[in-house]
Amino acid sequence: MVTEVLDVRHVALVAQYADMLQIGARNMQNFSLLREAGESGKPVLLKRGLAATVDEWLMAAEYILLTGNDRVVLCERGVRSFDSATRNLLDLTVIPLLRQITHLPVIVDPSHGTGIARLVGPMALAAIAAGADGLLVEVHPEPRAAASDGAQSLRPTEFAELMRNLPEVARAAGRSTRSRTFLSV
Amino acid sequence: MVTEVLDVRHVALVAQYADMLQIGARNMQNFSLLREAGESGKPVLLKRGLAATVDEWLMAAEYILLTGNDRVVLCERGVRSFDSATRNLLDLTVIPLLRQITHLPVIVDPSHGTGIARLVGPMALAAIAAGADGLLVEVHPEPRAAASDGAQSLRPTEFAELMRNLPEVARAAGRSTRSRTFLSV
């Protein structure tokens, strides 16, 4: 289970139950939270800030790494742009770029990255083809009834179809695949 | 042969020799040039402007379509961003987005889109996985000696390797492939 932490005072409690702590985009430069999450010893999922450069993102990761916790995963989730056609602008180029300058794994969140359910599948395939190590995909049994982010959530059947198509793209892009699905709350 | 036209007064001459006319990103809203290119009857490659929304891009295409010339191809080549880590920010989400709102084919230029040769291959595969209809890739026999754009040009051997990997990704993403390479000058 991956759980977002928003407050330094909650880290210890959340770390008792979650398998992985998530730092959200709005907290990417909340340095107290980064340190506290690092010191929990749990793996940390570090989302890219809304207008963070690749350099700033890696420097934020350093706050976690400096605690001696090297289990950091970077997550691209789209940056702010001038075009409101999509919720954010998903920047897949960071995948091969980061591979050349860091050993940290990079995953992609096409749900927040696009904000539109019908675009999630193609962008998930594109992320894998570009070399992503994993995906963070929102799924909801009844997207229209979701309390939040319904417009970008896949139905379980749509998710299952995506998971069927994905391994072949991964293989074609020269990646070995091992499907492990985690719950994020 | 695809040739960029920069001046309305050159369209007729260029159209005598080129198979396709290219409108560059800086001329996407040069409406006289769009009309003149349309009236040539030649296929037109319309690059997205540096800060053009998807709506503005499609409206620029309308200037060509209104001349009765419906052979327009849209080309994503990256937009301007706050991060100088890459030359532009390649926006692959427009591929599935455009597929839902227009019948026009969409191709991707990962060379200008990234500006860095080592990123071109992965982003070319990602573009095809996202559903792109084609690619515009810069190749140079000796990139370091190129008069311009050397940093983003593939060597012929690198291009050949990319072309070997591409069909499998296309098939995995459910696309039929037919490789036809055009010269762009």
Added chain:
Amino acid sequence: MVTEVLDVRHVALVAQYADMLQIGARNMQNFSLLREAGESGKPVLLKRGLAATVDEWLMAAEYILLTGNDRVVLCERGVRSFDSATRNLLDLTVIPLLRQITHLPVIVDPSHGTGIARLVGPMALAAIAAGADGLLVEVHPEPRAAASDGAQSLRPTEFAELMRNLPEVARAAGRSTRSRTFLSV
């Protein structure tokens, strides 16, 4: 009279009647048009492109200057941003910045820069306080009935009030003032 030219083939005709030629933001990098405007010998108003850096803007001006025509005026009219609260993001910092690196006069268009009539007055005063050499302000006798840009147009009485307040701000900012109003069509 300041008149926008959109097509190289119209420059000679427009130059017969206009006192000054205007190059619009969408044509800032239409290099044929820049050269042709320069060769007309008329003063040229060069608007900043929607996502043009200061360097690119000055390099565009060079195309005009290279024809031997040094009567070029730069016009800041706002750049593209992620916030749709205003039509564009008016970048007044370019005024003192340009003063340090070029001798060309700099004027400001707070009408396009904000897109909202009630913001035009304060931003006009701010532009003058920052050192602008002039303003380009849209005025319409009946803004709601305007064919275009009504939302950003001042009524004649509002314009008159602005012109009354302006000289004092200019003096306070250490500028001498000489009010000359030109018609732009």
Added chain:
Amino acid sequence: MVTEVLDVRHVALVAQYADMLQIGARNMQNFSLLREAGESGKPVLLKRGLAATVDEWLMAAEYILLTGNDRVVLCERGVRSFDSATRNLLDLTVIPLLRQITHLPVIVDPSHGTGIARLVGPMALAAIAAGADGLLVEVHPEPRAAASDGAQSLRPTEFAELMRNLPEVARAAGRSTRSRTFLSV
């Protein structure tokens, strides 16, 4: 004395000594910190996030106001842009815009907003002309020796000169002036 707080656990301590708490741009959406700062009862200076829309900025202010603490001051300090000519893009249009939609005072930080000492003076005058209620200006006795932000710091003599010119611009823009200078650490 205005002091930035970076960690919810420091708010109580800082509030014992500071006259005003500052929430930095990187913490604008650190909602725990906003609430804690609000509950301290101290006035809060809320800097705009690096890519925050006006709506998001006002919603961040609501987190403070909801604690019953209505002494909130908004501070524009520039947003992220595609042009590296200045450190940030100072958005002065928010001054008259915010005046129409909120009663909260708005001040401007031209030091972070431009990043270049020679631009601070003109932009400070422009901010006041646009209606700003105050300024946050960095001053250092020896800018070249400053541990950080030296490039954007005024010398005391430059600051004194700015303070001499400011009242006249304020009066010209129809503002009454009362100069009170606070120390920010």
